[in-house]
Each structure stands twice: as structure tokens, then as C-alpha cells.
Amino acid sequence: MRIFISGPSGVGKSTIISEVLKRNPDIVLSVSYTTRKPRPEEMHGREYYFISPQEFEEMVSKGVFLEWAQVHDHTYGTSLDWVSRYEKEGKHILFDIDVQGVRQARERGFTGSYVFIIPPSIDELAKRLKHRGTENEKSFSLRLKNAREELRCWKMYDYIVVNGVIGQAVKDVQSIIDATRCSRTEMAGRIPWLQEIG
Amino acid sequence: MRIFISGPSGVGKSTIISEVLKRNPDIVLSVSYTTRKPRPEEMHGREYYFISPQEFEEMVSKGVFLEWAQVHDHTYGTSLDWVSRYEKEGKHILFDIDVQGVRQARERGFTGSYVFIIPPSIDELAKRLKHRGTENEKSFSLRLKNAREELRCWKMYDYIVVNGVIGQAVKDVQSIIDATRCSRTEMAGRIPWLQEIG
Numbered sequence: 001m002r003i004f005i006s007g008p009s010g011v012g013k014s015t016i017i018s019e020v021l022k023r024n025p026d027i028v029l030s031v032s033y034t035t036r037k038p039r040p041e042e043m044h045g046r047e048y049y050f051i052s053p054q055e056f057e058e059m060v061s062k063g064v065f066l067e068w069a070q071v072h073d074h075t076y077g078t079s080l081d082w083v084s085r086y087e088k089e090g091k092h093i094l095f096d097i098d099v100q101g102v103r104q105a106r107e108r109g110f111t112g113s114y115v116f117i118i119p120p121s122i123d124e125l126a127k128r129l130k131h132r133g134t135e136n137e138k139s140f141s142l143r144l145k146n147a148r149e150e151l152r153c154w155k156m157y158d159y160i161v162v163n164g165v166i167g168q169a170v171k172d173v174q175s176i177i178d179a180t181r182c183s184r185t186e187m188a189g190r191i192p193w194l195q196e197i198g
Numbered sequence: 199m200r201i202f203i204s205g206p207s208g209v210g211k212s213t214i215i216s217e218v219l220k221r222n223p224d225i226v227l228s229v230s231y232t233t234r235k236p237r238p239e240e241m242h243g244r245e246y247y248f249i250s251p252q253e254f255e256e257m258v259s260k261g262v263f264l265e266w267a268q269v270h271d272h273t274y275g276t277s278l279d280w281v282s283r284y285e286k287e288g289k290h291i292l293f294d295i296d297v298q299g300v301r302q303a304r305e306r307g308f309t310g311s312y313v314f315i316i317p318p319s320i321d322e323l324a325k326r327l328k329h330r331g332t333e334n335e336k337s338f339s340l341r342l343k344n345a346r347e348e349l350r351c352w353k354m355y356d357y358i359v360v361n362g363v364i365g366q367a368v369k370d371v372q373s374i375i376d377a378t379r380c381s382r383t384e385m386a387g388r389i390p391w392l393q394e395i396g
Contacts (some may be wrong), residue, residue: 115380119390148352152396159377160385160392172380179357179377182313182370187358193319194358 001092001180002083002112003027005173006102008147009116010108010129012163016094019170024177027092031082033059036074048076067097067104076101099153106156112126113174113180122148199290199378200281200310201225203371204300208327208344209315210361215294217368222375225290229280231257234272246274265295265302274299297351311378313371314355318362320346324349 007013021029034048035056044050051059056075060068068077078095086093095112097105102114119125129143154160159176163169180186188194219227232246233254242248249257254273258266266275276293284291291312295303300312317323317381327341352358357374361367378384386392 027203101227118389118392122395148395149220151392153267154386155382159380160382160387160389161284162379162389172376175373175376176380178370178373181373182359184353184355184358187360188352191316191360194316194349194352195307197320197346 001027001177001183001185002075002095002110003092003173003177004095004097004102004105004112004114005117006097006099006115006150006157007117007163008119008148008150009020009143010125010132011119011129012169013096013146014087015166016117016161016163016169016173020177021039021094021165021181022174023174024092025036027094027177028086030093030095030097031079032076032078033065034076036076038186043113066108067090067101068112069098069104071098099150099156102153102156111185113159113176113183114157115161115176116154117163117169118151118154121176122151122166199225199368199381199384200214200308200357201290201291201371201375201378202293202295202300202303202310202312203315204295204297204313204348204355205315205361206317206348207341208323208330209317210343210364211315211365212314213293214359214361214367214371215292217346217364218371218375219292221368221372222290225375226284228276228291228293228295230274230276231263232272232274234274238364239272264306267296267298269296287315297348297354300351300354303346309383311357311374312355313359313374314352314358315359315361315367316349316352318360320349324361366391 005017015026017029021027029044030050033051033056035051035053038044038050042048057063058079059077064079064081065077066080066083068075079102083093125147126144128141161169161172203211203215215227219225219298229243230246231249231254233249233251236242236248241244254275257263257275262277262279263275264278264281266273276299281291323345324342359367359370
């Protein structure tokens with residue numbers, strides 16, 4: 001099972017993802033490759049695989065990425081090999097992915113449940129972005145503009161979850177995961193006699 | 199929102215449906231038309247609209263049925279008018295529908311979540327059918343044969359729910375309903391600013 005989760009900056013996606021991972025020990029979070037430098041608390045292979053721009057370019061040219069994207073000054077990509085490796089072990093995968101990545105995954109016909117987290121309103125998102133202490137006025141406007149652009153891509157997704165009250169958003173994502181477990185494709189893999197009968 | 203639920207005879211579909219309706223007061227059960235005679239406890243317009251074979255034929259020829267099917271000696275049909283009337287009131291509809299009905303609804307491109315309830319195994323279904331006191335040996339074999347035929351249609355459905363432990367099956371259907379509430383189509387109707395932005 002594959003669950004793709006996107007949402008504009010400030011929407012609270014990371015909190016939702018970490019809550020969902022706690023509740024579903026059979027789901028692993030996809031680990032991407034990136035050219036950005038690790039932060040002190042980050043570990044190679046846990047948050048990301050930290051590689052050089054040269055290595056990244058080489059991987060792009062070899063076509064090993066399911067999707068990759070430039071975000072601010074750095075590139076991020078999801079390796080198809082990584083996905084196959086975990087799926088062979090029977091693991092379910094949750095992808096924390098941006099709209100550019102979803103577009104590419106969709107274009108490749110990569111199946112799964114695509115979930116878009118949205119704020120209750122644009123005003124509310126603006127408020128949340130403003131309250132992030134580190135933002136100066138310029139990066140605030142830029143982030144809000146980007147968020148608007150991203151929100152315009154809602155039609156690429158199967159599901160839309162409003163993050164108003166955090167508990168409800170987590171519940172909604174959990175329902176989507178539980179429903180996806182019951183999807184025909186998932187069940188066909190789990191119930192051998194269905195294949196035999198039909 | 200439309201939820202279609204099918205399952206072979208003996209699988210426990212009615213129990214699941216009545217549990218689900220109790221938990222979701224905003225969902226109404228579709229009331230079909232039938233040519234079979236009402237049982238003592240049944241009421242016209244509640245369990246079914248009881249009509250004559252002549253009236254039924256007339257409705258078929260006028261094309262008012264979303265789907266209709268012959269089951270044993272009687273015909274049953276879902277009226278498109280009935281569906282539109284409730285949907286205009288903003289109601290969600292649950293359809294208790296057989297595989298023939300689902301085939302027709304799919305052919306018409308009728309959108310919704312299609313759920314198939316299956317037993318844990320064919321043997322288990324046979325056991326359940328056998329334990330129904332009223333069945334004689336002949337109707338038992340016929341019902342088992344029909345159930346097998348119906349189970350072969352699992353690929354027409356979006357979701358498959360195993361009714362092993364009843365509580366779990368109800369939970370699964372509930373997750374499918376909650377996920378469907380978050381589906382792009384449903385959310386697009388509920389969140390005006392999404393339409394405006396994209």
C-alpha cells in the first residue's frame with residue numbers, strides 16, 4: 001500500500017504524518033535523497049540520504065527517481081529502488097511529497113492513495129505562516145504565494161483532508177489508510193482464494 | 199456520497215448495513231421497487247415500494263431504473279428519481295445492491311464507493327448457509343452455487359471487506375465511508391474556496 005501526503009507549507013503536514021506513523025507500525029516513511037546539508041540532529045539514511053549535487057545529477061540521468069524536485073536551493077528525490085526494496089519486504093510506504101512530486105508520480109501511473117492536506121481557509125494558513133517566528137516579511141509573502149499555487153493543484157489528489165482540528169485530520173488520514181487497506185488491489189494480494197475464484 | 203454494498207447470501211451483509219446506518223444518521227438506505235409481496239412487518243415506502251409486475255415493466259420501459267434485477271421469482275429496481283430527490287436534499291445514500299445491479303450502475307458510470315462483503319472462506323460461507331434453519335438441501339446447494347458465482351465478480355468493486363468478525367467488518371465499512379467523505383469529489387462540493395482557487 002502506498003499513501004502519498006502533500007500539503008502547503010504551514011498546513012501542519014509533518015505533525016499529521018508523525019501521528020499517523022505512530023499509529024501504524026506497519027507503514028514506513030519513504031526516505032528521499034537530497035543535496036541539502038544535514039542538520040545537526042539528522043542522520044544519513046534516516047531523515048534523508050545526503051548526497052552531493054553531482055551524485056544527484058547522476059541518479060537523475062540514470063532515471064532512478066520516481067520523482068524529484070527543486071525546492072528552494074536544493075533538490076530532493078525518491079528512489080524507485082528504495083520503494084521496491086521495502087515493498088518486496090511487504091512494507092507499506094507513506095510518501096511525504098510535494099505537488100511537483102505528485103505530478104510526476106501520477107504521470108508515471110504510480111498507484112496509491114494521494115492525500116492533500118489543506119488549511120480551513122487561506123486566511124488561516126496566512127496566520128499560521130505568520131506565527132512562525134523565523135519568517136521575515138519577504139519570505140512570508142513568498143511562502144503564502146507558493147502555498148496558493150500548491151493549493152491550486154488539489155485536483156491531482158484522491159482525497160482532501162482539512163487540517164482545522166489536528167485530531168480530526170489525523171482521524172481522517174487514518175480512515176483513508178484503513179480504507180486503502182480494504183481496496184480491491186490490496187485485498188487481491190492478501191486473499192489467495194479471490195484470485196483463484198475469479 | 200453514494201455507498202454501494204453487495205455480498206453473497208449468508209455473508210452477513212444486512213447486519214453490517216444496519217450497524218452502519220445506526221452510526222451514520224446522515225446516510226439513508228435506498229428504497230427499491232419490487233414486485234414481491236410485502237411480509238407482515240414490511241411497509242410500503244420503508245422496506246420497499248411494492249408494485250405490480252405491470253407497473254414494474256412500465257417503469258423499466260420508461261428507463262427510470264438505475265438498475266434492476268430478477269432475483270428468484272421477483273424483480274427489484276432502484277429508481278433514479280428517488281436517488282436525485284434525496285441527493286437534492288443533501289443526503290448521502292447507501293445502496294444494498296446485488297452484483298447484477300452493480301454491473302448496471304457501473305455501466306452507466308454511476309459514481310460512488312462500491313463495497314463487496316466476502317466471507318473469510320467459501321467453506322465458512324457454506325457453514326453459515328447450512329446453519330440457516332429454513333434451508334433444505336436443494337436450496338442450500340443452489341444458494342452456495344449462486345454465492346460462488348457472485349464472488350467471482352469481486353473485480354467490479356473498489357473495496358473488499360471480509361466479514362469474519364462482525365465488529366471488524368463494520369469498522370472497515372465505516373473507514374470506507376469516512377474516507378469517501380474525504381474524497382476529492384465530496385470535498386469539492388463542501389469547500390467553495392477550492393473551486394475558486396483552482
